[in-house]
Amino acid sequence: MNDVEVNKSLFLNAHNLSRPTIPLLRVKGISKRFGNVIALDDVSLDIYDGEIHALLGENGAGKTTLANILYGIYQPDSGYIELSGRKIKLGTPQDAISYGIVLVQQYPMLIDKMTVAENLALSIKDLGYLSSVRKIYGLIREISIKYDISLEPEMIVSNLSFSEKQYVELLRALILNAKILILDEPTTMLTTYERRKLFVILRKLIDEGRAVVLITHKVSEALEVSDRITVLRRGAVVSSRPKSEYDYNELVKLIMGSNVNDVTPVKYIHRQRSAPPEDVLVIKELNVANDIGLIAVRNVSLSVKAGEIVGIAGVSGNGQKELAEAIVGLRRVRSGRIVLSGVDVTNKEPYERIKNGLAYIPEDRLKYGIVGEMSVAENFILKNYKAFSKLLFINMRKVMDFASKNIDLYHIVTRSPLERAKVLSGGNIQKLIVSRELGLNTKVVLAHNPTLGLDIASAKLVHNELLNVRDRGAGILLISEDLDEVIKLSDRILVMYRGSIVYDVSRDKLSIGDIEKAMLGLLNA
Amino acid sequence: MDVDSFVIGNFIYLTLKNAVPLILASSGEAVSERAGVINLGVEGSMLVGALTGVITTLITGNVWLGFLAGGLAGLALALLHGLISVLFGGNQIVSGLAIAMIGGGITALVGRAYVGRSLFGLRPPPIYPYEVPGPDHLKPILSSVLKQDIMVFISIVIPLLITYMLFRTKLGSAIRACGENPVIAESLGVNVITTRLVAVGLGGFLSGLGGAYLSLGVVGSWVENLTAGMGWIAVGLVPLAMWIPSRTLLTSYLMAALISTSYMLQGRIGVSSYFLVMIPYITTVVMLSIVSIERFKVRLGAPSALGKPYIREERLG
Known part of the structure; x- marks a missing residue:
């Protein structure tokens, strides 16, 4: 039809x-x-x-x-x-x-x-x-x-x-x-x-x-x-x-x-820059296999500049998951390179990447975003617990203060900072993750379906935070199946189809029709 | 050692026979694991089946009743595993190990009175009871096939039937669904508990039958710990066969060939017979280590929910 x-x-x-x-x-x-x-x-x-x-x-x-x-x-x-x-x-x-x-x-x-x-x-x-x-x-x-x-x-x-x-x-x-x-x-x-x-x-x-x-x-x-x-x-x-x-x-x-x-809608302002800023994330000819050993990411090359949002649109299952996992370090790379702020992190531990300023908003928030059995407060400091520790001990009072402050700031609905994180609603869990990830010394953000299943208010908050961290100079790679979201937020839009980037356009030249065709593999490149 | 037609015939004869318990037990275990239940109690089911087979045959004088009783005994023990690990949601590994030990313990105790009792005249008859035709130098090879009993042939048909059941029928779909994702299976309308019990029971029956064949068809009497690890080898063959029952034929014949070789080499070459007997077990360990590597496991098609208990959740409110 x-x-x-x-x-x-x-x-x-x-x-x-x-x-x-x-x-x-x-x-x-x-x-x-x-x-x-x-x-x-x-x-x-x-x-x-x-x-x-x-x-x-x-x-x-x-x-x-x-x-x-x-x-x-x-x-x-x-x-x-x-x-x-x-x-x-x-x-x-x-x-x-x-x-x-x-x-x-x-x-x-x-x-x-x-x-x-x-x-x-x-x-x-x-x-x-x-x-x-x-x-x-x-x-x-x-x-x-x-x-x-x-x-x-x-x-x-x-x-x-x-x-x-x-x-x-x-x-x-x-x-x-x-x-x-x-x-x-x-x-x-x-x-x-x-x-x-x-x-x-x-x-x-x-x-x-x-x-x-x-x-x-x-x-x-x-x-x-x-x-x-x-x-x-x-x-x-x-x-x-x-x-x-x-x-x-x-x-x-x-x-x-x-x-x-x-x-009231988010103001999606796309700034004009004078001097070209440096690349904070560079991916070169990346090949990644999926769980059953088939190539899922095929010769993908892309770069994200500081202060830029690059959106990857595409129908689910075209290699986005494997690409995201490879960038974060949860999946081995067959060939190609991943460079974060000038440091080659290809096949390095996730820890090396976090150290170099990578923040990750995962698609599966319950599995990769939080530790459900731990408290909300503990989940806030998963990535920088060292800042709250002396020798072997974590200063829980400091953690609680920090958590309470963030709970107020992001309007997270929870009975107490000591509540187990998994009992929060999806939107509140996402707010927790966003506040933790974007609060750090973030240079690159990888956001995978960041508003999937969220209501309007929560989605708006997530978008706002992404735009804020971009304005502070971070580069964002946004992988999303929600085309509206990609178009709203991105300075540059790529389309992934069967593991390859089949379409690449800057926001002032985009055509939604072409993007949708590319997503379905109907675009003759 | 000279290789002549007699040696070859002997090798084929031993291999075909030794493979039967392995085929039955590992194709049964494949069904159980396809449903998501790993049953380490195969060794126990085989032992119970072997002893029950001997006792029943001695009492009734009918070796076929012996096989049937052996299968049922294996089924009963496997259902104990099902009770613990499927119905109560217990740890499958712990429960399976316990079943293996119970099987060993009970048969050692009960079997004491039957050790060495001869089953003379009560063995399953060969399918070709007449003089084997053909030239003399081929006779040993021909008779290595023709003088086998019917169980050898039944054991070839059973994995094929089970494979059909598993991959072509609704029951098979239900079993595999339970092994892939019991929550989804339940939501699609499968009764996970019942289906898993059926799969475990079928596995137990075939293990028991395999055990009964070991005592009634291969050895011809009962001795304590008759299986000597056959059950464990059978469990090890399942991943090698990629959880496909018909492929257990291939893996079982390979393993049986190895076992026959190690028998036949004993005393004929300058290697300790203890070492020779170890070969099948070492092979199993090595192969299992290889297929246990996560990457291989996924590629071999291991059931995703293997070893995970399914507990029907009480809904909120």
Whole structure:
């Protein structure tokens, strides 16, 4: 399907809403607490067949909790759910599936080493344990063709792109005969093109009389694709109306409530420099292998100057992870060189790189950004604990003061500096990491998907900090799957495709169309 | 030493026979490890299977019942491992070692009354009970194959069937999913606990069967610690076979050839027989060290969740 067709079908389906009398799914007065935290407070909403219903809200607004209740993962403390006017009990995901409610997870939950068909076979109750998986090949092909999904049953999942993995999840929902599909932030990792294609599929689904619940924190997305929008804030429904009754600014206000001042946009000022500053990070003809020994980074050369942000755009899985790990020192380099502020650090320990002023904001924050079992305060000083130590001892009072100061400065929500870091929310963990990494004597910052899954306010803070540290003279290499982010922040934009840099443009000459083509490997270099 | 057709025939005969317990035990262990459960208790299951096989055959007078009982005994012991490591989420290594020791201990105790009891006339019969045809100088080689019992051939079919099961059926997908990522497997609708127990049980049954073949088919009687480390070698062969049951045929025949060679060389060359007996074990250690290197492991296709217990999480609230 080409771009034009995609656009056309989106416009054609801008529905005129004539409300049916009985909603397909009615949520009535649902409340849910976790300990002292109220996750959902008397939430009621109606979901109609033939509609895409956007569930809009910031991180922590209760969207995912609600989805988990609808999918039978959590039980509500009070309230009830009706399907076509009949009360139902959703004790387990199996119950939900039997009622035709299927959750499509934010990150596809699939076994990478197995084929599409093998993954799907596991969910099909009617398929006997000793029957051949080949029996469902026909079914998979049939559904794929119907929804214009280019998947073959014998494809190995690890070779699929993120959006293709998402299609596998969609296929699963369709094979399970879902009447209500709940999609949790499905577009986080998609390019514009892939996102449009997904929306076309969703349109097809509702045209068949299904209902789609789209969980998102992006206002523009809710306005682009949905028929009805329910806004959640701090666990409560603040508004639930057809899309046509909203405009962008109103939705932003509804989402943010009293925090509305936090969304004044970041001023992305791109400075003109007179004298060319020195390169702080130089990568020369770098080749890096992935976990199974195949070359994932191919002859990559690039340089980052002091006071410059270089953005690498690209669809996930095109070697970004391996490149980032090679720069930080978590992965060996096959050939090529990495030079940090004039010091060759190729295949040196990560410690050597930190010493030379490298800061790292990792993609997987829980795994590489913090030590979850240690306290927030301890996590603040992981990299410069020596500054807080005398001989063998760490001065905990000094650490606590430092931590408290940073917690206030970055508005990190935690009960105490002694709280285990892993219990913080994703946004707060990222603030912790950013404040630790950018506070040091930073010359080069490697930021990998720094705002992935963050709400507007946290993402804005991260962007601000990156711009601040750039203005202080650090060079930043920003690797991100969020093209908007790359375009907003970068002075120079590169595109990575199948391990190579296939496109390189300075910000004053950029063309978004060309970048997107390059990301999909469609640009003839 | 002169190599003539008699020596060659003897070598083939010994190799085919010695490989049977290795094939059965290591293809069974491959299934268990594919489900994410490493079972170091193979040696124990083999010993229990060997002794149970002897006792059952002596009592019933039927060697096939002996094989069946041996397999079931191995299964029972493996399920103890499953109980500890799968159901209770215990450490697989500790539990497996314990199972291996229990197997050794029980069989030493119970087997005392059966040491040296002859199974004369109760051995599995050869598939070709007649005079072997053909020219004299080829007869030893032909009979090294034709005079084998049917278990030798069954042991070739079993890994092929298991490989089909593992890579073509839904059950196989479920087993591999449990070994790759049990959390995702569960979310896709697999009952991880049951599936892992089935895989461990199947592995135990085949180990027990392999043990029973060692006592009933190879040695022909019971002695304490009859397996003498066969179970450990079988565990070592699994990574070499890249966790693919059909490949355990290849690795097992190679190892059995090595074992037969070390038997046949004893007393014929000027090397201590103790050293010769060590060769298969040393080979296993060396090969295991090589395949344990992380980089190789990933490339060989080691199940990602191998050795990791799966505990169903109690949800918040």
